[in-house]
Amino acid sequence: MMGLGCQLAMLLFVPGFHGKQTALAPAGPQAFRIEHTFLLIFWITAIVYLIVIAVLVIGVLRARTHDKGIPTPAPANPTHDRIVARIVAGALGVSIVLLFVILVSSYRTSHATAALAASSGLTINVYGHQWWWEVEYPNSEPYKIVHTANEIHVPAGVPVTIHSTSRDVIHSFWAPNIHGKKDLLPGYFNDLTLEVDHPGNWRGQCAEFCGAQHAHMAFEIVAQTPQDFQRWLTAQAKSAPPPANPQIAHGQEVFLSHPCVMCHTISGTTANSRVGPDLTHLASRSTIAAGTLPNTIGNLAGWISNPQSIKPGCRMPPNPMSSADMNDLLAYLETLR
């Protein structure tokens, strides 16, 4: 009965969940196809399960003895067994046909989801790091190359190829609302073509165990209309603006004279290390710490002063500083739009 309950629970839970990171609310043609295959397999297996369990339960109820002791083993009845053999063979035949249906459906979906690669309109390079995502929009003109982190902007309705590898250990790129996973392997480049069909925000997460902060290695997928996307790309290619007032100028000085400068880049300044995420347009991003916290001033202050209390084991050291310095630094970072 428990098994029946489980199947019913599945029916109740599966539809009607609209998360930002779930395979149950597809936002692209591939995720739709996959969900269809999922549902097909679900119904086939659920019905087969119910039939097998029903036969078993009825069989148990009928075959059960109510004798006190243990009866003598009965000699097999050959004619009876021959009929049962036919039923078993029939059931097996039906199962094989159903397995074949699943197989064909799986092949067709695989083929359809992979076919998108041929019409890809844009390539984005994604590099996995412990524990964040480096995103690069390549361009033949070097000054137009865009670097960002943990946020992947894509034009809606256009197939986009994620060209990926890892800078350290194995990670796995997974935005379930859009498509299945693809591993980021050191020494290999993997391409994953995906398409989002309407503008919106979705969340993805690393799916391959990658060390201490595997749990906090998420990213946002931001789908925009092609025009918005182009506008965003142009803005991202620009350098950071020079400080507009003394407070911001002091904030920049704090940034450049503290350990921040050892790992981060802000283009237009002397900070140009690629160890950590590029911060040139930090304030334009919606999350910090690889999708761990919303990008608000308060969170940013907490993150800068002690990242180890939020993501223990992450690469960024704590940065104790006076509150005046912190205020100015935050004011400066807020200008990096």
Add this chain to the structure above:
Amino acid sequence: MMPRSCRILPLIAAIALLSGCQREHRVFDPGATGAQVANGIPLTSIHLGDTSPPQTPYAQYAGSAYAVGEGKRLYNAYNCVGCHANGGGGIGPALMDSDWIYGSKPEQIYSTIVQGRPNGMPSFAGKIPEYQVWEIIAYVRSMSGQLPSDIAPSRSDTMPVKKAEQAKKKEHPSDEYQQPIQQEKK
């Protein structure tokens, strides 16, 4: 003979276990003092009590394989590799031999990193948190085989350009070890 060795065995086991604990210890949050940036300027030259130098936290970093591994990562991230290469030296001096211009002791390496040295070694004052400096020092010392092989890093996932630190023969810097007296050939 037998009873004594029986008594010693548990002791050895206990020491081995405790050293295992320290070797695997991972401190993610270095605490308030460790997180301060190393600025190289002593706040005051006066301190209470006798004149013995203040204890450095070097031992706790040099005893943790994780800290040494972090030191190795930072050695590359902070571009030490740019001048010192993978220990063999280039623009800067080699770090895997027994020659130390400014001393091989942890406190001396600390000064070298934080205050810089003439003719090229920049000062990293204010740029690196205290605890990371100690991690880098522990790693730098592992390059000349100063750390036990179960703590020193293993090979890297890069082109092999040198022996793994854990396989490096121990060098004997002249300021820490008495050098063998050179016998004059007759």
Add this chain to the structure above:
Amino acid sequence: MSTYTVSPILPETSDPRAQRLDAVWREPSGFVGWFKAVHHTTIGKRYMVTAFIFFLAAGLLAGAMRLQLAFPEAHIMGPDLYNQVFTMHGSIMMFLFAVPMMFEALSVYFVPLMVGARNIAFPRLNAYSYYLFAFGGLMLFCFFFTNTGPDRGWFAYVPLSGPDYGPGKRPDVWAQLITFTEVSALAVAVETVVTVFKLRAPGMSLNRIPLFVWGQTVTAFMVIFAMPGVVVGSTMLLLDRTGSTQFFNPAVGGDVLLFQHLFWWFGHPEVYIIFIPGTVIVSSIITTFSRRHIFGYLAIVLSIIATGFIAFGLWVHHMFATGIPQMSESFFTAASIMIAIPTGTQIFCWVATIVTGKLVLKTPMWWVLGFFFVFIIGGMTGMFVAAVPVDLQVHDTYFVVAHFHYVLIGGAVFPLFGAFAYWFPKITGRMMSEKLGMWSFWLFFIGFNITFFPMHIAGLRGMPRRVYTYGPGMGLTVLNQIESCGYILLFVSVVLFLLNIWVSLKRGEQASANPWGAGTLEWATTSPPPSYNFLNLPTVNGREALWDAAPNQPVVTGLHEDTREFLTTRTIDAEPEGLDEFPAPTIWPFLAAVATTVMFIGSIFRPVAVSIGAVPIAITLIAWFWPTRQESARRRKRDKWQKT
């Protein structure tokens, strides 16, 4: 309780012969004697108890994980400890519980009894394998308590576990744990194959071997073919880490995927190494409690063998996301779906047996019924992970966690608890309490589903595996809290099970030789079996030896009973072939295991320990195989007799 025996062909008496045999076969006594024991029932019991202790330990670690995951962004455990805990849980369950229990313990204890032999082939190797297994587990816990528990997952993928990203000795401990358990599993595999092929009772031709023995034989072959993959992989990992080799370094042409191929070459058959013993337990219990010969014996045997073969064609389905070519994806999808056919065949045959039999519902049978409900769900979710596009969504999520717990707990632990209830009287001579047994069954069944069913949904809602925490507002909190509550029921159930064992050992009803009226040979001797297993070595006249025995079924005669002599039979028809002699108890396998342990642990710290450590191992092995004068004389005599 009525004790019903069918054709008691082998009456046990306390005649002088029994006393003579006991004098020859009795295990040495005393503290040192404990380490000399070589009889398969002694070693088998030790295997069971040790593996079950590891099961309990890994279960407690699971409780720690459920506590941590009960709240989003919880700080009960940090990521460092959590990663050790989940790695320990997986490694212990797979390497120290599932394989040692389902294959080694049950095989060592029951296969010789079921084929009517007085001991397992190579009994000293058997003792050695047990000590190695126990020392490996002990080593793992010693390292765990000194903060050196492996923390790279039970699969320890490079480069995360490799030299550059795994500082310290944690991954080395994992690699050597593998070596320990694999050596012991390989040893038992060899013993099982030889026992089944050469030591069967006369008349037990291939088509009369009990299904349980068939299953363990196929499993033994799978162990022999699968384990070398992971031994090679983990040794290469250890060499990369301590010997600076470059097997997995992509910068110089090493390959990180090579490790995955080696690991899953073993890792997927591993699932069937755990599951096939489960299925044959189910076959045994169903036969006994349906009071009829199993329906479709041949189909089941062929299914087991087919499973053994197909299991080696599935390993890449753990790697669909690594970007392998579509052609190979298609092949491995087809193979993964195909393995449902033999498993389905077995399920249909079992249902047919139950439906056409006279079903006696006792605790073992309830566990088997629970197996049907749970395992089939696991098999069905297997279809989702076999289909590449769906797998790309559910791979490495909690959906997969749910899937393999349904498969492994459903396919192995449910039958195992059934097996405990079924064979407890044979092993201990006392019946288990039916009442407590039913309580622990129902609590386990309900608790299991509450714990693991919501994980399917959590996975579909986007919860990846191996995360030490998850964000609030992801729709995961309530599901995780339900799962954590289910753990409490599982915990209570296992406590009741232990209580049942305790109470039954103290005050359980005395068991007769064959309390369930079963048909296989282990029931043809007293409960528990004497030190020589069978007073009269049986011969066999049908698939269920006791049910099919002729009224005047003969017994084997003519063996020298003043030595540990035994009869070898031909592999196919089990006709008598020759005579040989089991070795006597000795301390040397234990000492050899100690020497091997020292070498394995040493190699974690210094590669040179392998060379130095080989010397004491060689010495212990020489002493182990040193023949006595009388033994050699007897052997020469037998050889002469067999040649003429």
